[in-house]
Amino acid sequence: MLPRYDPNDSETGMKLLEDLTTNACQLQQQVLEEIVKQNVQTEYLRSFLNGHSDKKLFKEKVPIVNYEDIKPYIERIANGESSEIISSQPITELLTSSGTSGGQPKMMPSTAEDLDRKTFFYNLLVPVMNKYVDGLDQGKGMYLLFIKPEIITPAGLTARPVLTSYYKSNNFRNRPFNRFNIYTSPDETILCSDSKQSMYCQLLCGLVQRDEVLRVGAVFASAFLRAIKFLEENWREMCSNIRTSHVSDWITDPSCRNAVSLILAKPNSDLADLIEYECGSKSWEGIIKKLWPRTKYIEVIVTGSMAQYIPTLEFYSGGIPLVSTMYASSECYFGINFKPLSKPSDEEDKREGMQTVDLVDVKLGHYYELVVTTFTGLYRYRVGDILRVAGFHNKAPQFRFVHRRNVVLSIDTDKTNEEDLLNAVTQAKRLLEPLGFLVTEYTSYADTSSIPGHYVLFWELKMKGNNDFPEFDHTIMEQCCSTVEELLDSVYRRCRKKDNSIGPLEIRVVKNGTFDALMDFCVSQGSSVNQYKTPRCIKSEEAIKILDAKVVGRFFSKNVPFWEPFRIETK
Known part of the structure; x- marks a missing residue:
């Protein structure tokens, strides 16, 4: 059962995080026990445990697996067989990962309850960021968010990327507005399936609302830098839109067009002149700070392979900190960043040998590959990420992402x-x-x-x-x-x-x-x-x-x- 709390209540949020990290061992055992009891009669677990739900037996009998080991079970569900093959709860959709198997994206099972769990973890970011950054309730975030293609499986399940699932969900569209949920981009621009129209409209809205922007970002560093390049190629046209309060005719998505028109509202020559002056400079060094002067941080993933983009981001940023707030994947959400303003770094993997240990039993400075068990049908599953233990917060380990295996x-x-x-x-x-x-x-x-x-x-x-x-x-x-x-x-x-x-x-x-x-x-x-x-x-x-x-x-x-x-x- 997920605890309930108001994300805007930072004091309660931090107390909850202290409780979670102090009691990490007990909570891990409780969650594992709940997962096993809930799913012990599934075809997959029954083949190893024969109906027994003992945690020790689970660790002894259930093997550590890769995607190829569980792929046949997931494909059977995609083709119409019962969710009870791997999950006691109905599989409501399949989440496609960026990692691949046999040339195709992997598919991860998901349930309705799982979406609530992800929303809960996302809301835990609010008290952490409020602890380190003042005044986040006094403006908006210019986050460039996009949806990706999806398909319908033979069984009628939707298969799509995890963030597309979230942006199209009621959890996102009916979200209670807190300091992390107020964006310069209208939902209609985020949900536009034409990526070029979506990018143009989101950047245009971000420029019009520049005085309200306190943080900027995208999911990956690469995506944010593509947005900067897109701005380099299209700022003159955007200035024309701002000067005339008319959205370019090639923006044909009606929902996008209407939403952006409401934000443009009236002609603004002064703003158009300012943007033309900054973007017309010989160098774009520090352009983010120049265009969005109240920005407190840039939120992008800059770990692992994304670390290669740090120098370019620093060139454009004008000294604004780079922040990675969360560690998550299609499989599940793993953790949040308790030190969001610490500088990102990349490093080599220095593992020596392999052995399976519980989360709270890892050792400082040692390297580990992540293995997860979820409510949605993944049992002792190798995610493929290599992590180094960088410290502890109470009883919970803090990890530094090293790289993706292979x-x-x-x-x-x-x-x-x-x-x-x-x-x-x-x-x-x-x-x-x-x-x-x-x-x-x-x-x-x-x-x-x-x-x-x-x-x-x-x-x-x-x-x-x-x-x-x-x-x-x-x-x-x-x-x-x-x-x-x-x-x-x-x-x-x-x-x-x-x-x-x-x-x-x-x-x-x-x-x-x-x-x-x-x-x-x-x-x-x-x-x-x-x-x-x-x-x-x-x-x-x-x-x-x-x-x-x-x-x-x-x-x-x-x-x-x-x-x-x-x-x-x-x-």
Whole structure:
């Protein structure tokens, strides 16, 4: 049973958080006991526990699983079988994750009660932010929020991303307005299915209400930076709208148009002149502070792969703090940030061995992979996130996100692992074999120096039978780029085709001997000569400079890869 409290009552909220963290061990045991008792008669748990609900037996008998282990059960529900396969409560929808399985997004079961639980955790952010930031009740948030495509399964269940589910829910649309729920974006602009119209209207509303904006942000750092680029391309048109109080004719979504028209209300030449002056400057350094001068923080996820965007965000921010408030995924919500103003950082994984421990038994400084059990049908499920214990608040551990397991490349919501990259490169390089070329080595990195970012592959080539350097066929090399993209997963292809959040993939051909120079560099940094393997993803700026210095040809994909909303196979 979730505790009830008023999110605007900060004192009560903080007391609740103190109670939750002080009694973390007992609460964890109570929640686990409730989950097991509630679901022990499901087909999945019955196969391991035979109807017994003892927590100790649960930990001994129920295996730790990956998505592929539970995918068949979820697909059966999607195709019409009873929710009781995995959950005693009705599965009301399936939440699609940004991680992929077999080229398609994963699907996570969700219930009506689960949405209430997520809303409760979201409201816990309010007292924490009020503790660190004064005056949040004296303005609005300019949050750029968007919905994504959804499908209906053969059983009639909706399958969609978790945030799309929330924005379309009554919990969001009928939310009691507190300091965290007042946005410059009308709901109609957030719920617009045309991402370009949605982006334009939300930014326009944010500019009109600039004097009320106390915080800005988006879910991911990459999305917020795409919004800044969109503003760079469209500010003149927005100024015209503000000057005339007329919404551009190409905004054809009627709900969007009506909502924005109400906010534009009347012509405002002074505001249009101010925006033109700031946006017309030679440099956009500090543009966020200039356009929204009362902004207290930028709320975006900047951990894990998003950490690569921190320097760019700091350039645009004008010194405004970057804040990640919550740690959540499609599977469930994991925690909130008790130190929201602490600087984000990224680090390497240094695990030694693996053993399963309860949440409250983790050790300071140690690295762990997250395993969750939920009310909605996930039991001892490996999320794939690697965390480091950074401290404790009362009895509850505080974690620093390190990275996603097995992910080597990521620009936006895409997560490309080493196996998928290898498969794509293997297929693409076959195009060169009839010409007598061999790809002797390759590596990659996510280039975020421009917006949108894009994947870069470094290839070292040689001719069969001799050491002459090959002459490039531009058409074939461009086909190699396109082939790699076509073989990457559905989320990557969606980001490329529909979202335009990833740019065309690039192959940079390097001189013979380049990867020997890369090995020399890695060994000089402490790698073992005997155990050295070419890294399939490069993050070191020095290493990238070594590779870039030896580039002799650059080629880009000329085609946008095929993508369509995923389908659920019927059995």
